[in-house]
Amino acid sequence: MRTGRRYPRFPSLPGVKPGEERPAVLLFFFFFLITAPFSIFKSIRDASFLTELGSENLPLAYATAFFVGLAVALQAKLQTRAPKRFILSAGLLFFSLTGAAFALLLRISGSWMVLAYWVWANIMVVSLMTQFWMVVNEVFNPREAKRLIGFIGSGGILGGIAGGLLTGFLSVRFPLGIMFLGSVFLLAALPVVMKLTASSQPAGEKTELCPAEEEDLPGVKRTEGFHSCFRTVLHDPYLRLLAGMVMLTGLLSTFIDWQSKAVIERTVSGSLTAFFGWFNAGLLVFSFLLQLLGTSRIVNRFGIRSLLLFYPLIILVCTVGLSLWPVLGLAVALKGSDKSLSYSINQSARELLYFPVPPRQRVRAKIFIDMFLNRLSRTAGAIVLLAVFALPWLPAFKTVGLLSILALAVWVGLNLKAASAYVHIVKEKLRGRWDRGDRMVEATVDVDFTKTVFDLLESRRRSPELFSLHLFDLIRKKKLTAEVRGMLLSEPGDARFSALGGLFDAGAEGATAASGLETLEADLEENVREIMGLDVYRQVMEEYLARALEGKGKEDRVTRMEIAKALGFMPSRSPLVGRLGNLLEDEAEDVVRYALESAGRLARRDFIPAVVRRLEHPRLSREAEEALEKFGPRVTGTLLDILLDPSEPLETRKKAASVLGRIGGQEAADGLLAELAAAPEDLREAILDALDRIRSGSDEIRFDREAVLARLEEQFRRTYRWFLSLSPSGTGSARRAGGEDHALRSGWASGFVLGIFKLLGLIHSREDVFKAYKNWLSGTRESVAYALELLDNSLSKSLRDSLFPILDDHSLRERLRLFRGRLKSAGGMKP
């Protein structure tokens, strides 16, 4: 998040970059001010329920979640009709006043009031939490949120701790005062919300909540509301997955809550409110430490897939333990793990899963899933519990433990599926493919055809033989199209072509004529081939060639061009073809050009040295490369020898690498990769490009992963060193060259970065890697975020650690520091 606006200076905050401080800090406080009262209300809620109604009636309380869902649905309806700012403020005011009212009403007591309070507290937390996460989603993109989630989340955990501690200290002596204090916290959140909704995002970069141009899902009308939210989830497989995960989480939490509270009710003596206050504070201290020190690191280190497995595995261990030994310590451990991990890792993972969903759908999905389905799952949990209680022969406690384990198993499966779907959606978010320029030209333009047609037209002014030879070339390649024939016949005054007369004008007269033309062309090709194979032809031509190639005058240059072209059509073993060796050394470039073309066509080994020598020639190197490419894998060994030979001119070695890239094959790939290690800087780019070309042409070529990783490490170091050498203090050449971002994206350091991506493409999906590269190059906030998100989920940690200091948005000073740090660390980059 960049901003052109100046905000007050904040001290350095973990994971917060310049420009992000204001929204991050506001969200931190917002979260604090809604979790602190909830921690208070929750302790009172649990204690008063267990005291008045007992744990055996807990399923009744869980079942009220359905009413919470209905209330939330009503809020969803309101949300579409009123500004976000109003909804947030009105909600805070409403819960603050009703909280104060309940403080008085609970004193009147009565079991129905305890139940009403339970429902009210749940509505409050669901409503405010959903609002909070919606704001986070709007303000930050996935990349930013991933980085900031530790800091912002810790605000909520600190609030919970504060609320818990206050309850623990004050609930015995000031039971009424502690309830009013909860309402005060909610009132205090009002100005924070006002500031946040007024300037949560820098101008010009705001992500629209419901962009006007965004298409609705099929069947989903533009009118918002609960029904449309439901249909949005129903029509989207990914959202259905998320819904399933939330449903199972709710079920699990209900089972865990009942199991742990049943043990707490039985074993705790004294004030239950104070116990829950201390308990909530204690578990949130743990959550806070986990959040501040661990969540972001775990997210960054393990990625979304591992993150989603963290919570169920720990819960599994605790559930098995409590089911076997129902003691207070294990009850606290299970409930504590559930809550602390729910607030930190599980919540972070779930919120991350929402980020790639388009804003409009995201809002609808969150309304339905987080605000309604989440509650419904508690009701479902309650129904299951009541069903278990209704079967007296079942040991309720252990049965619920078993159901928890079953739900966990399904949940792990859903999580893994969701993680894969997440990466897939991020990929879809990335715009466009990255195709190599040369491959695009090859795919869209028939370069060989175009060149032959141009040569054909050009040869008109040179000689009839040269013209005919080019015409024959087109016929051989089956490319004497109607358009070309039409073009040639459009100049009837041309005597040389009119000599060929109506041979080729039949094509315009319909299918039958065209078919006749094809026969004529086939006969012609066969005739020429047979004639050139005749002994008498060789005798006649030997004498002619000896005579023609003796002269070196201007007149003879065209003749030598004709000969060079004609030799290419002869059988490769014909003694006449030997003459081509002299023509490859000819002084006239035109002659050599034709000779190179023929040498490529004939692909005789004895021409290779002469063709290779032409790689050095600035105006003939392209033809030499094309000729060598036609030799195919037979010339790979020779080209690798040239590539390895430091005595060869650098340009020749570069061209050799280029041809190896065009020829491709496993031998070329292995040789190029091996040579990359020792190649001088000037040669590396050509080798990297050749490797990328091979990779782009075939998925069957295997690149040695260890070797590629080693080359990647070198490439990273080169990039760091190069950058540091040109900007030692952050005010050097990098800045003068137009800024460090420009330098890495399109300036003097961009070649290094492109090289990194080419290497990454050898061992990962090339399409994904270059999609990410293309989006990163675009430099826009969203494109860069999704590009990095894809790489984050595709690359190993060691690669990410090396790559992200280059790709991430950093200040010059920070980037220099990171580069220096990377150079100092001696760790390798194991996959």
Next chain:
Amino acid sequence: MEIKRRDKNDIVIFDVEGEIRRTDITEATLHELVKDQLEHGHKHILLNFDRVEFIDSFGVGEILASYISTHNLGGKLKIARISKKLYLVFQITMLTKVLEIFDEEESALQSFLKE
């Protein structure tokens, strides 16, 4: 294939008719007929292909063999009125650089006289 011989100004003219192909060999091939004339001291030969419908590589081989034989004996073999397609074949094979080919019989005869 049918080949008729006629003389004009000490030049032997062979009028070839039909198709010159491997599968249509006559009692005496074109090359044998030319050699026969060379043995009889006629060193100026003109092949008129005005009525030739088709020549395959065998036919071209006959022409080239005739050319070599004539050339080796210090004679001249010229060709007149060949089809456009055959001319194109001769151009592609660069035989137009070796063989003397004329559009009309008269111009071919004139060229003999000029030498």
